[in-house]
Amino acid sequence: MRLTIIPLVIPTEQQYVDLYKIWPDLSQVQLEKQLATGQQFYAARFNERLLGAAKITINSSSATVHDFCIREVTRRRGVGSYLLEKICQGIPDITQWKFDMSGVVQQEKEAVKLFLAAQGFNSSTQPDIWEKWNEIK
Template structure:
């Protein structure tokens, strides 16, 4: 089966279980409770009817903020995150200013998140944990 990226509008019970596996860390538990609407979009990567990665895209005018970007640990380093991120950006061609909120410097995955975002042309901002991409 093919890896697909989709906007999840009505998570099924299985989707909620999968999201719990993606966002296992306590700091992401609030992500499971966010409301899905036109300004708060949940993007997911699905393979074999299971979710492997997810992120929120918060939209406003010509700006968008990507938050809670996470790929299941067992699936990392296989291009899932790259595909999810590039499809999020492609879904909104009129957005010219993107931001991504990353892990804080104290978190163990900071270097990995920084390298991932830098690889995708995001630049670190003066504000900690915030990365910017202007298209």
């Protein structure tokens, strides 16, 4: 099987189990409530299991990626890069992407900053917000 990026609209029971491994602080009920508010979830799937996920909030022509997390056992294998790349490509109307690092624990922030810089994001004037502008086609 190959790595695929999927939107999670109505997660299956197995996907909720996998999401709990990604976001252990969120219950299925909390995730369902977030989905009901229009928040979008994207996940990286391999062999029918979710390896990482992110939440996307869209506001007109900008979108914010938050709660971006790749399972610890899967990190440093390109899953995060592929997930972020496909999220940004998957919503072509967005001209400004923001990445909210406010939920990242302090000891991981430097690694996330390096990751974001490699993905074409730059720090912004807002603390913990990195941004990337897409060219208008």
